[in-house]
Amino acid sequence: MKEAASKHIKSILKDYYWMMNSIKILRDSLKDAGEGLTAQYGDESAMPKAQGTTSDPIYKETVRREKRYRKIAQYEDKVKFIQNLIPAIDNDREGEVLHWLLEGKSYRWIGMHMGLSSSHIHRLRDSIVERMAHETNGTNGTNETKLINHKSAC
Numbered sequence: 001m002k003e004a005a006s007k008h009i010k011s012i013l014k015d016y017y018w019m020m021n022s023i024k025i026l027r028d029s030l031k032d033a034g035e036g037l038t039a040q041y042g043d044e045s046a047m048p049k050a051q052g053t054t055s056d057p058i059y060k061e062t063v064r065r066e067k068r069y070r071k072i073a074q075y076e077d078k079v080k081f082i083q084n085l086i087p088a089i090d091n092d093r094e095g096e097v098l099h100w101l102l103e104g105k106s107y108r109w110i111g112m113h114m115g116l117s118s119s120h121i122h123r124l125r126d127s128i129v130e131r132m133a134h135e136t137n138g139t140n141g142t143n144e145t146k147l148i149n150h151k152s153a154c
Contacts, residue, residue, distance in 0.1 A: 005133040009085075012078045013129070017104030019075040026072050030065055088135040089128055097124045 012019075082102075089095050093114070100110045107118040107125070114121070 002133050002137055005136050006129050009082070009129045009132050009136075010125075012082050013098075013101055013125070016079065016082060016102050019079055023072055023075050023079070026068055030068060030072075082132075085132040085135050088131050091127075094124055094128050094131070097121055098128050101125065101128075 086098065089098050096114060097110055100113065105113075107121040110116075111118040111121045116124075
């Protein structure tokens with residue numbers, strides 16, 4: 001179980017930055033109500049509607065938006081999961097590496113910034129993941145179960 005949790009934590013850490021950006025962008029794009037979806041005047045309004053399927057553009061737009069809201073919720077769950085595990089990292093070096101990983105920086109960039117090799121950054125990342133996985137095992141299992149049930153964002 002711990003290996004599965006570690007694998008999922010690594011995956012979320014890798015995807016954290018773009019998931020945060022996607023959440024912001026998707027929320028902004030879904031703010032408007034989708035005005036102008038139905039033809040009320042002119043030739044289009046008098047055209048016959050297709051038989052056998054729903055031709056209501058409002059319904060189709062609602063279905064599309066609902067899928068996006070579910071995707072936002074999936075991203076938010078993963079982001080919250082990592083955010084809840086951040087206090088488990090109390091080492092200054094690991095905290096710094098974690099910060100830059102969450103900012104989407106590469107191992108090479110972090111290594112140059114901290115004056116360490118990228119392989120050392122990989123080891124620090126592995127230590128971070130191990131601590132976070134240990135933290136999930138220390139709970140009643142709900143966080144780990146929730147995480148494992150998530151599908152990868154890729």
